Amino acid sequence: MAIVFQRPHALKEKPLHYCPGCTHGIVHRLVAEVIDELGIEGITIGVSPVGCAYNNYEYFECDMVQAAHGRAPAVATGIKRVHPDKVVFTYQGDGDLAAIGTAEIIHAANRGEKITTIFINNAIYGMTSGQMAPTTLEGQVTTTTPFGRKPELHGYPVRVCEMISTLGGAVFVERVSVCDIKNINNTKRAIKKAFQVQMAGKGFSLVEVLSTCPTNWGLDPVEALQWLKDNMEPFYRLGNFKGKDLEV
Amino acid sequence: MGEKLLMKGNEVIAEAAIRAGCRYYFGYPITPQTEIMHYIAKKFPSIGGTFIQAESEVAAINMVYGAAAAGARVMTSSSSPGISLKQEGLSYIAGAELPAVIVNIVRCGPGLGGILPSQGDYFQAVKGGGHGDYKMVVLAPSSIQELYELTVEAFNIADRYRIAVMIMGDGTLGQMMETVEFRDREEIEEADKSWAVTGTRMEREHNVITSIYIDPEVLEDLNNRLQAKYRIIEQREVRVETYNCDGADIIVSAFGTVARIVKNVIRMAEKEGIRVGLIRPITLWPFPTETFRKYAEVPAAFLSVELNAGQMVEDVRLAVNGKREVYFYGRTGGMIPTQKEILDKIREIYKNSR
Numbered sequence: 001m002a003i004v005f006q007r008p009h010a011l012k013e014k015p016l017h018y019c020p021g022c023t024h025g026i027v028h029r030l031v032a033e034v035i036d037e038l039g040i041e042g043i044t045i046g047v048s049p050v051g052c053a054y055n056n057y058e059y060f061e062c063d064m065v066q067a068a069h070g071r072a073p074a075v076a077t078g079i080k081r082v083h084p085d086k087v088v089f090t091y092q093g094d095g096d097l098a099a100i101g102t103a104e105i106i107h108a109a110n111r112g113e114k115i116t117t118i119f120i121n122n123a124i125y126g127m128t129s130g131q132m133a134p135t136t137l138e139g140q141v142t143t144t145t146p147f148g149r150k151p152e153l154h155g156y157p158v159r160v161c162e163m164i165s166t167l168g169g170a171v172f173v174e175r176v177s178v179c180d181i182k183n184i185n186n187t188k189r190a191i192k193k194a195f196q197v198q199m200a201g202k203g204f205s206l207v208e209v210l211s212t213c214p215t216n217w218g219l220d221p222v223e224a225l226q227w228l229k230d231n232m233e234p235f236y237r238l239g240n241f242k243g244k245d246l247e248v
Numbered sequence: 249m250g251e252k253l254l255m256k257g258n259e260v261i262a263e264a265a266i267r268a269g270c271r272y273y274f275g276y277p278i279t280p281q282t283e284i285m286h287y288i289a290k291k292f293p294s295i296g297g298t299f300i301q302a303e304s305e306v307a308a309i310n311m312v313y314g315a316a317a318a319g320a321r322v323m324t325s326s327s328s329p330g331i332s333l334k335q336e337g338l339s340y341i342a343g344a345e346l347p348a349v350i351v352n353i354v355r356c357g358p359g360l361g362g363i364l365p366s367q368g369d370y371f372q373a374v375k376g377g378g379h380g381d382y383k384m385v386v387l388a389p390s391s392i393q394e395l396y397e398l399t400v401e402a403f404n405i406a407d408r409y410r411i412a413v414m415i416m417g418d419g420t421l422g423q424m425m426e427t428v429e430f431r432d433r434e435e436i437e438e439a440d441k442s443w444a445v446t447g448t449r450m451e452r453e454h455n456v457i458t459s460i461y462i463d464p465e466v467l468e469d470l471n472n473r474l475q476a477k478y479r480i481i482e483q484r485e486v487r488v489e490t491y492n493c494d495g496a497d498i499i500v501s502a503f504g505t506v507a508r509i510v511k512n513v514i515r516m517a518e519k520e521g522i523r524v525g526l527i528r529p530i531t532l533w534p535f536p537t538e539t540f541r542k543y544a545e546v547p548a549a550f551l552s553v554e555l556n557a558g559q560m561v562e563d564v565r566l567a568v569n570g571k572r573e574v575y576f577y578g579r580t581g582g583m584i585p586t587q588k589e590i591l592d593k594i595r596e597i598y599k600n601s602r
Binding site: 079 | 272274298300302303304306307308310311312313314315316317318319320322336337340344445446447448449450451454455456457458459460462
């Protein structure tokens with residue numbers, strides 16, 4: 001009998017610690033499937049962030065390094081420069097990448113570091129319990145914007161892909177979503193391409209994944225997916241920003 | 249010994265690092281140590297080294313963290329305000345037990361302070377400038393020759409114990425020129441780096457470099473392991489110079505370039521019939537406590553001379569443990585104590601102690 005579905009080898013057999021309905025698990029699985037399909041588990045080194053995914057080194061079978069908050073791109077730079085023949089990725093949330101780690105991501109991208117960043121944008125801080133993120137939408141209620149995010153007080157949501165794609169060293173930049181099966185499949189395609197871009201030595205690649213945080217959004221998992229579609233997708237345009245036709 | 253050259257301190261650090269097998273350097277410009285970076289930027293391309301002028305000190309120390317995790321010999325350098333920015337990374341390096349060499353060519357503070365020599369970062373270096381219970385080995389050379397030898401040794405110590413080693417000099421040491429005699433070949437200790445992230449090749453369990461342990465028992469185990477390692481380092485790695493201490497009337501403690509001024513003062517005092525000894529800690533951590541204990545009852549009093557408002561003097565007092573009075577003389581702001589100032593202080597202590 002043919003096996004049609006199984007746990008990717010690159011993902012350890014271990015229950016995830018994420019909340020019910022959280023989409024981190026989906027993205028972890030997609031990254032692991034891509035590592036399997038490219039046959040690169042033995043040469044891949046991942047960098048874990050600070051945030052809900054801080055310990056995703058417990059889930060991936062490849063070598064892993066845990067980084068300080070926001071510093072994953074600098075840590076990945078150090079690793080990749082020592083091992084240019086390895087595949088190095090960072091996995092970062094919106095607080096990690098777009099607030100405290102803004103300098104590190106911008107400059108790693110601009111130097112064209114041959115690393116891949118998986119950027120989870122769920123418009124909120126998860127681990128510290130629902131504070132405003134740089135990507136929190138206008139009007140969105142969080143524990144630090146209890147009356148909604150007001151641009152005149154809190155500034156505007158940051159569009160990371162638009163910003164990163166202006167940089168010379170960034171060669172593949174794409175925003176995707178995990179709101180439904182079609183988009184999940186598309187996310188996997190984008191992640192795979194981002195890894196291939198790195199392996200071809202083209203430069204820096206980033207995939208922004210619009211994700212959910214049912215717990216801190218105060219919604220059930222199904223409502224959360226709908227909220228993502230209705231609120232995040234209109235503001236954070238899905239699609240490729242750079243490197244669509246890059247041959248790898 | 250081999251080649252003998254007249255070189256600037258900062259350049260000697262860079263040359264020594266290269267000779268010690270360091271091929272990764274990440275840094276951000278700041279006076280008065282930037283010549284280290286200039287030298288490396290020029291030399292690294294021809295020897296296959298990797299130099300990145302990072303976007304910040306924070307990024308630089310995290311590149312060091314990454315390269316060390318990947319198993320490389322790696323160095324960063326900076327001066328006081330930049331070293332403050334690196335404290336986050338240093339704490340993580342300690343927690344993850346990574347070997348790395350950090351150079352601090354100290355300038356005077358606080359704040360942006362000034363660019364002139366200082367020893368005002370002693371507390372930050374030896375008491376753990378970042379969060380949590382941790383230590384770095386801190387080496388304090390006083391000549392260019394010693395700067396060379398200790399820089400090479402710093403890499404060996406870092407690898408031997410999986411620990412950060414700081415070379416702490418003041419602006420004078422970084423900027424002055426002296427002759428340095430290089431060895432033909434360096435003793436580069438082979439270190440086990442089976443813990444490093446190099447890719448599993450599907451041949452071993454994955455390696456994880458981390459400093460986070462949510463389970464309190466596991467985190468206490470890590471802390472206990474770190475402390476046990478620090479106790480071993482305290483036993484094995486203390487370096488100290490003693491000069492003229494037997495039968496001394498007064499023993500002066502000083503490190504780095506200040507110790508050189510004190511040596512001249514010792515000759516001047518001798519002419520006045522005051523026998524002055526010197527204890528010069530070469531490792532600021534581990535501190536040569538035993539040496540101070542050994543001589544604690546020899547002189548009438550101790551005097552610590554420093555380019556700060558009184559920092560190492562606290563460790564001298566702890567070591568002397570009340571057996572003798574421990575005085576302090578220091579200058580701040582980039583001012584250097586003159587021989588006469590120190591001699592006057594010695595005369596005063598000598599007079600009062602009789």
